[in-house]
Amino acid sequence: MKKIFTENGLSIAFILLFLISITGQFFAGHKEYNTERAEAGRTSVNYSEYLSSGHFIEATFENWESEFLQMALFVVLTIFLRQKGSSESKAFDKKEAVDREPSRLHRHVPWPVKAGGWILSIYKHSLTIALSLLFLISFALHFYGSLKDENEQRIEKHKPTETAAQYISSSKFWFESFQNWQSEFLSVFAIISLSVFLRQQGSSQSKPVDAPNSETGE
Structure with missing residues (x-):
């Protein structure tokens, strides 16, 4: 058991923080939602x-x-x-391990590398594919939930409901998206830029404390 926590401490810490946060969101959101419904004269x-x-x-x-x-x-x-000087960037003056073509020769090579062909082609880009699919699924569910919430409010106000085709072009939906997108892009810009000049000893997201500002990469 101790080995599991030692080898997976970072992911365990963040999944626990996620579970705590979404639980808090759920109960706080439930209370807020019922407060809004009570103010509108609706049942909880x-x-x-x-x-x-x-x-x-x-x-x-x-x-x-x-x-x-x-x-x-x-x-x-x-x-x-x-980005010159950033720990989040690859270096300018050398090829890095992530750029090399996969080799089947070293020990413990992942099975998709051994398989080769189209399986390897997908595996070489699997991180981007997975994150893109998660984005598309989340985008679709955000749209579904936002449309459902909007129509619940419109019914409450005795207004006609909106179709998916109408709502996809609404300012409300895109406001919800862009207000979150901009904060994420700003946070990435901050870590890229601040890691040029600032350090955190022991963190993989920082350069060594004694590294010059011009040094790019970890």
Whole structure:
């Protein structure tokens, strides 16, 4: 058991933080949603009803969507683009291990490398593919939840509901998306830029404390 935590401590810590956060979001959102319904003279919903509500689905996947978009773009753009002095960039003056063609000769090679062919072709880009698919799924669920929540509010106000085709071009939906996208892009810009000048001893996201600002890469 100790070995499991030692070898997977980073992922375990973040999945626990995620579970704590989404639990807090769920209960706080449930209370807020019922407060809004009470103010509108509507009955409260229970936990299972809230879980499938547009309010919860939209709020959850609106954030997931921006996270996966940011990570997918960061993975792709770091293939081609550089930032002098940043620990988040590949070096200018040398080829790095991630650029080499996969070899079947070393020990413990992953099975897709051994398989070769189209399986290897997919595996070589599997991180980008996975993150892009997670973004698209989250985007679709954000849209579904936002549309559902919007139509619930329109019914409450005795207004006609909107179709998916109408809502996809609405300013509300794109405002929800862009307000999250911009914060993710800013956070990536911050870590790329600040890692040029600032350090954190012991972190893989920082250059060594005694490295010059002009040194690119970890």
